[in-house]
Amino acid sequence: MSSAQVGSSQGVGEHEVLDRVAELAVGFAADAAGYDERAEIPVVGLNALHDAGVDRAVLPRRVGGLGLSYQSFGAVVRILAKADPSIATIWVMHAGAGVALAELTGDSAGSFFAEEFLAGKRFANALSEPGSGNRFLQPQQVAEPVAGGWSLTGAKRFVSGSEIADYLLVNALVSGAPTFFAVIPDESVSIIPIWDTLGLRATRSQLLAFDNTVLRAEYRGRAPGPGDFAVIPAGLPAISLGIADAALAALVAHARSRMILGKPLAEQQWVQHEVADVQVRLAAAHALYDQGLREADSASPAFFSTLSRAKYLANKVAVDVAQLGVRVGGASGYLRQSPIQRHLRDAEAGQLMAYSTEVLAGEIGREVLGAGSPPPSP
Known part of the structure; x- marks a missing residue:
């Protein structure tokens, strides 16, 4: 199915899903610090996503779901990750496993797992x-x-x-x-x-x-193959992008409200220059990710390569934005009650998720240079 067909047949439902996720995200953001402090799984939020129909939306039509497009899926994960990246991460992995089992066991138990996924099982x-x-x-x-x-x-x-x-x-x-x-x-x-x-x-x-x-x-x-909905490769870049968006928003809020010698910190030239650099690179990471999602919706074979590049850039930019937030936040950004320190800790995790930035750098570099044989599949 082409991206145009996806949009015409599923657009209304997808817009409804995005609206519901955006509404839920407000509460997720308010509660994120507490769950992080307690290292507690936000079960209430995960159940709310299911009740809002988000699980049904991500399950492909061929196995009983709405069949969310890659572009709308990416928007869902970015919204969630900006609000609470732990919820976003658990949900991506939950969706990745649930969708995979519905598809990979399609000739045997696939319908059972699809029904269990739709019923709210984890x-x-x-x-x-x-x-x-x-x-x-x-x-x-x-x-x-x-x-x-x-x-x-x-x-x-x-x-x-x-x-x-x-x-x-x-x-x-x-x-x-x-x-x-x-x-x-x-x-x-x-x-x-x-x-x-x-x-x-x-x-x-x-x-x-x-x-x-x-x-x-x-x-x-069976083994994963072409045509399967690639939840995790498509979801991981969005987690880092959402974290980076949240980190930049916290940085901007602090710079506007913090007064230094009678003027907002936002008026200092070094802050403006540094913010310009990370914002432009973050926008580029979003654009590269969006390109990968469009390629995935059009079934282009290049989409895995583009999403790998998007993950690499998103991971790096998220850390850079979060580190700048600590610099701009100063001592107050280093305090536990500040969201700035949490964004920094969360941003580092994206680089460790498979594939790590080091592995991706090797793969991308080999591809660009035409150096040696490609490594084995993930």
């Missing part, structure tokens, strides 16, 4: 392994054959919202090939209590241990 993405780095689609842990499926012993890290998840999307090597499964957490799946992160504290992205967990044959899925 999903979490458990793909990243301690020993595999950023290559979250290339697991190193081997699942051994057992009655009814395969058995997995190992660990998955940074599983956002895992403590409230009804279903996990998990991968492992089966006969040497990366294979995807739905897992219903049971006593064989445990949380390793190490969560004490610097930023995005309310995601509670835990490390999970699997002890002879059965990967059931009927919950086995």
